[in-house]
Structure formats: C-alpha cells, structure tokens
Amino acid sequence: MTEANNNKSAQKIGDKMPDGSIYAGISPDTGRPMYAMPKDASFKRGFNDASKYQAAANERKELGHDDWRLASDAEMKAIFNNSAAIGGFDNSGAYPAGWYWTSTKGYNMGEFVKIVRASDGRENDQQDKQRDLSVRLIRS
Numbered sequence: 010m011t012e013a014n015n016n017k018s019a020q021k022i023g024d025k026m027p028d029g030s031i032y033a034g035i036s037p038d039t040g041r042p043m044y045a046m047p048k049d050a051s052f053k054r055g056f057n058d059a060s061k062y063q064a065a066a067n068e069r070k071e072l073g074h075d076d077w078r079l080a081s082d083a084e085m086k087a088i089f090n091n092s093a094a095i096g097g098f099d100n101s102g103a104y105p106a107g108w109y110w111t112s113t114k115g116y117n118m119g120e121f122v123k124i125v126r127a128s129d130g131r132e133n134d135q136q137d138k139q140r141d142l143s144v145r146l147i148r149s
Contacts, residue, residue: 023094028072031095033147037083041149045088046077048097053141056122059110063146077146079112082123082132084147089130099143102128108135109143 020042024032030044050062059079067075080088092098101107108124115121115134124135124142135142 021094022091023096028074030072030148033088033095034091036149037087038081039149043080043084043088043147043149045095046071046146049099050144053106054144055141056110056138059144062144066146074148076148078148079110079144080147082111082113082125085109085111085125086130086132088145088147089125089127092127098127098145100128102126105140105142107143108133109145
C-alpha cells in the first residue's frame with residue numbers, strides 16, 4: 010500500500026467515530042489519540058460539579074466508555090487549535106461561558122485550577138471553583 014493510501018485511511022481531526030465521539034487529535038501529554046464528547050455538558054458547572062459530571066458519565070458508560078475525564082490544559086489547548094473541525098464549543102470569548110475547566114492545578118496547587126478560553130486558547134488560573142464554566146469531556 011502506498012503512503013497516499015495509508016493517509017486516506019487515517020483518522021482526521023473532527024471525524025465522528027462509530028460510538029459518537031469526535032476524534033480530537035493526539036494528546037500532547039500521553040501521545041495517544043484523544044476523543045471528545047460530541048458537545049459540551051448541557052449546562053455550565055462549577056469545578057466540583059464538573060468532576061461529578063465526569064464521574065456520572067463514566068458510571069453511565071456514556072457512548073460505551075467509562076474513561077471520560079477533564080482534559081489537561083495542554084490537551085485543551087490542542088483541542089481548541091482544532092475547534093472548528095471538532096465543533097460545538099462556545100467560541101464567544103465571553104466570561105465565564107467561553108471558558109472551559111481543565112484537570113490541571115494552577116497557582117497555589119489546589120486552590121486554583123487552570124481554565125482555557127475556547128476562542129483563542131488563552132489560559133488562566135481560576136480560584137473560584139464555584140464559577141460556572143463550560144465542560145467538555147475527553148478520553149484517550
């Protein structure tokens with residue numbers, strides 16, 4: 010098989026998988042393929058509620074899987090670089106809706122969590138874990 014034929018069969022960022030998830034590229038953290046939920050959580054959540062949402066998705070085996078999680082800040086930035094292909098993100102840049110929770114601890118390791126804005130991938134530390142932000146789960 011030629012290299013051109015191999016490339017035709019390769020997954021492309023934004024491809025919908027048979028389970029309904031979206032191929033989101035290779036994780037910069039693990040080097041493994043990442044798959045995103047096809048859309049954000051139905052409503053904005055605080056950080057602790059985002060963790061509960063993740064646990065509930067795993068308990069329900071959402072889309073047939075039990076390894077959903079919040080992306081790291083590096084993974085979320087990689088996903089946002091391809092947000093047009095993946096789709097469904099709040100790219101308004103508005104605060105707080107256009108910002109997404111990550112799993113990465115920020116300044117003061119525990120009191121702050123990194124958040125990333127979908128419109129441009131800007132990163133910030135969020136101390137107020139009750140702030141309702143967007144949530145998109147991934148698996149890899």
